[in-house]
Amino acid sequence: MLTVTSIAILLTMLMALIRALLGPTVYDRVLAVNMFGTKTVLIIAVLGFLAGRPDFLDLAILYALINFIGTLAVLKFFEYGDLGRRLDSKGDA
Amino acid sequence: MELAAAILSGALLLGGSFFALVGGIGILRMPDLFTRLHAAGITDTMGAGLILAGLMVHAGVSLVTVKLLMILGFLWFSSPVSTHALARATLAGGQEPFWAEDLEIPETARIPGRPSGESGRKGEE
Amino acid sequence: MEILIDFALLAFLGATALAVVRVRNLFAAVMLTGIYSFLSASLFTVMDAVDVAFTEAAVGAGFSTVLMLATLALVGSRVTEPQFRIIDVSVKVPPKRPVFPLFVVILTGAILVYGTLDMPAFGDPTNPIHQHVAPHYLEESGHEIGIPNVVTSVLASYRGYDTMGETTVVFTAAVGVMILLSAMRRRDRFGEEAWGDERVETLDIGFVDAFGSEMEGQGEGEDTGREGGAG
């Protein structure tokens, strides 16, 4: 069953990868990368069980925690064109 | 008991795989970003939730279960936040939601202060 | 079964790498690099190199994306012309097909692949690397160092010199970035102002300034008017 699940997750990753390659807008790519990240969390967890070594879960926790930093950076970059600005001082945007 | 746990965990894993695949198909087939967000959301809530629940049943009660719960908590915390931020940035970047032609886009689907149809399509490549 | 997962991940990795090379929009390349990082972390996990995977995860998930975006904010995000030939922009020279470089690359790659044929198989216990100090680490570190994670024992104790060198290298990277980003802001050596309005007499002052100045005055400034988007 774990094998089936990991194959399903791999297929989902593949579809997210295709979306990231196709685009068409940058936001689609961001979405695809974000989704790829959560699927990575899942596949690392499942593979840990598959290999009988659930210690790998620390890695999944790490991804679950700091995954959205990257997404946030991308979005901030697009909304404000600058990483250092306060989020609510929107300026001309 | 063992058998019941195995069946339950298998069923949860299968359900999670199903939702993950559905979300994956959705992200490919949906027409625009906002609908794709919707599809990606399924993989994060139902897909991840069921798969991690299946793993929890598989593992039994131990530290591993706690770690899986933490993963689930962080995922359910961070993925709606990033989805929200992404939808917002997309609107701000000038992408209008996919809308049937004879319907008018409601005010709520626009970023305040930005008239619709403004040519500022930052995100377009 | 697991070997199939290895192959699938490796295939994704290859596809992503090709896409990173082919994509023209640098922003899309940054996104694909993020995916590459996820994939390589998964692959390291499958290959039981958890500490390496952890490093890849820590750096790749948050930090490298942020830095690449910061770079894009400085340099723009689009490659317009093929970069392999410097041409006079006024003369429209069609870009030359790089056949010879391609040949060299394929030949070199083939030789390298041929070289790997003589290498021991993955995980082979008679592999030379498993004959030298590795058995000692695995057998003795339990009572010599007394901590369960052998990677940490090797990293911090047996190979303490190396790790100190690495720490110094990391430190040097920070110094390099400080010097580059502070000095380039002034004028370059041909006297042209690169960024910013301040006029500084020589580059040396920029160097000294990299260490001397406090960056307190900065923060949320006026919008610099730079368009950060990809379009």
Next chain:
Amino acid sequence: MSDQVILRVATKLAVPAVLLFALYVQFHGDFGPGGGFQAGVILAAGMVLYAMVFGLRRAQEVFPTAVARFLAALGVLIYAGVGLVSVFLGGDFLDYAVLAQDPEHGQHLGILLVELGVMVTVQGVMLTIFYFYAARGREDL
């Protein structure tokens, strides 16, 4: 404009968790995956998250650039210092066995300190690099 409430509240909740997890990675590195480098990067990533949402200025009030630069140097100093102390105690450079009464405790102590040095340096370096990048191209630098 008082928008982006969701991001700011989420960040307030996430940053402590990230920092705490970094400490877990640091001190659990003896038993599981992780160690000084990873912990340093995660700490820096937490600060980067804070800086992106609340602005560079507030992040630099919390964690000034000068402190980041100081930490970057301090970590290397800690590392080399452990080596020098072990020389003064009669061992070889970076031979932690002499740091405590019995060699195994000495090794523990040495590895702890050395990993601490790595973490401090990496965090300082990563934050310094981020600050310099994020502050680039601003008129008021």
